[in-house]
Amino acid sequence: MTYPSTHKAIVVNDAENGVVVKTLPVPKLNDSEVLNPTDWKHVEYFSAAGDRLGCDFAGVVEASTDPDVKVGDRVAGWVHGGKYKDKGAFAEYVTTDSKHVWHVPDALPLDQAATITAPILTVFQTLIQTQGKPWPPANEGGWIFIYGGSSAVGLFAIQIAKLQGYKVVTVASPHNFDLVKSYGADEVFDYRDPKAVVDNVLSVTSGGVSIALDTISLADTQAITAQTFGKSGGTLNVILGISPEAAALRPDVKFVYTLLYTWFGKELDYRGRGTGKAVILPASKTDYDWHVESLRRLPDLVSKHGVRAPPLQMRGGLEDIAAGLEEMRAGKVSGQRLVYKIGA
Numbered sequence: 394m395t396y397p398s399t400h401k402a403i404v405v406n407d408a409e410n411g412v413v414v415k416t417l418p419v420p421k422l423n424d425s426e427v428l429n430p431t432d433w434k435h436v437e438y439f440s441a442a443g444d445r446l447g448c449d450f451a452g453v454v455e456a457s458t459d460p461d462v463k464v465g466d467r468v469a470g471w472v473h474g475g476k477y478k479d480k481g482a483f484a485e486y487v488t489t490d491s492k493h494v495w496h497v498p499d500a501l502p503l504d505q506a507a508t509i510t511a512p513i514l515t516v517f518q519t520l521i522q523t524q525g526k527p528w529p530p531a532n533e534g535g536w537i538f539i540y541g542g543s544s545a546v547g548l549f550a551i552q553i554a555k556l557q558g559y560k561v562v563t564v565a566s567p568h569n570f571d572l573v574k575s576y577g578a579d580e581v582f583d584y585r586d587p588k589a590v591v592d593n594v595l596s597v598t599s600g601g602v603s604i605a606l607d608t609i610s611l612a613d614t615q616a617i618t619a620q621t622f623g624k625s626g627g628t629l630n631v632i633l634g635i636s637p638e639a640a641a642l643r644p645d646v647k648f649v650y651t652l653l654y655t656w657f658g659k660e661l662d663y664r665g666r667g668t669g670k671a672v673i674l675p676a677s678k679t680d681y682d683w684h685v686e687s688l689r690r691l692p693d694l695v696s697k698h699g700v701r702a703p704p705l706q707m708r709g710g711l712e713d714i715a716a717g718l719e720e721m722r723a724g725k726v727s728g729q730r731l732v733y734k735i736g737a
């Protein structure tokens with residue numbers, strides 16, 4: 394197969410603290426790309442000028458040296474966009490470790506496949522790896538609290554938690570109540586009344602939970618989530634930094650913070666732009682293996698266990714991504730993923 398020597402890609406533009414479409418040399422592989430919150434956050438807080446942007450993608454393989462990933466295969470995956478000059482999903486061609494893609498089942502459209510990888514892996518990292526739960530799942534029983542059920546991570550967390558045998562209580566905006574219930578939530582409350590959330594969760598769970606995932610993980614959401622635990626405490630997964638104030642509310646609750654980027658297995662300097670302070674996360678073969686093993690499970694989760702992609706809205710192509718990033722930054726994207734089609 395022949396492909397051009399240059400292609401278009403989104404890169405971070407320091408001068409405007411924004412993004413631009415640039416023509417760059419083609420790396421080597423390719424289609425649908427999706428906006429994640431981490432994309433605009435990288436532009437705002439982490440990326441340097443010239444870094445390529447975009448994490449989640451799905452497409453058709455155009456070149457491969459791995460016999461398990463052949464030219465013409467439909468695959469999906471994610472890369473650490475916003476960090477490197479040569480890695481970014483918002484481009485006509487995407488290169489990645491062949492062990493870090495999964496084969497998309499025939500019945501699953503690529504636009505849906507593109508919305509799955511990073512959020513579902515975040516759920517594997519939290520509810521399975523750090524909670525020390527088996528997979529295939531045991532029938533856990535009992536309740537789990539998922540803060541932010543209508544987020545992409547939340548919709549996958551609900552589905553995986555149900556497969557693990559939990560009853561799920563969550564919070565979302567009222568216009569997303571039907572959505573989270575259709576993905577499996579047993580109970581849902583409006584997060585805008587924090588006291589009512591805590592009271593309602595304690596009530597439906599008959600005294601509180603021992604496991605929770607806060608998919609929003611701001612200081613106030615962590616504080617609310619911590620208070621939904623029962624008298625014997627438990628483990629609370631957060632996916633932004635731990636709030637010391639929230640943690641102080643419940644010393645009997647173990648707060649665990651994870652960052653999915655560690656699953657690439659490489660040492661990671663995760664310092665914020667301009668802070669000068671190195672935050673070094675060590676390379677981890679264990680995390681690399683979790684990444685590969687979890688991706689291997691995705692085709693069956695979709696085909697046999699009925700795990701569904703979040704609702705999505707198709708947008709334009711590369712030129713339209715900057716506007717989508719702005720909408721996400723303004724908190725205007727609710728209960729859905731924005732998907733862009735790049736290439737044929």
Ligand SMILES: NC(=O)c1ccc[n+]([C@@H]2O[C@H](COP(=O)([O-])OP(=O)(O)OC[C@H]3O[C@@H](n4cnc5c(N)ncnc54)[C@H](OP(=O)(O)O)[C@@H]3O)[C@@H](O)[C@H]2O)c1
Pocket residue numbers: 429430431434511512515540541543544545546547564565566567569584608609611614631632633651652653654726727728729
């Ligand atoms: N640590 C990691 O490795 C990791 C991995 C993935 C994501 N993340 C982070 O996790 C967060 C969620 O990511 P995502 O992709 O799932 O987000 P998303 O789908 O873009 O989240 C949008 C949803 O968040 C809900 N929401 C926003 N603010 C809220 C609040 N204060 N309380 C309750 N719900 C709120 C909204 O719910 P309603 O519309 O119903 O109000 C909206 O539907 C992001 O901050 C992301 O950066 C971290």
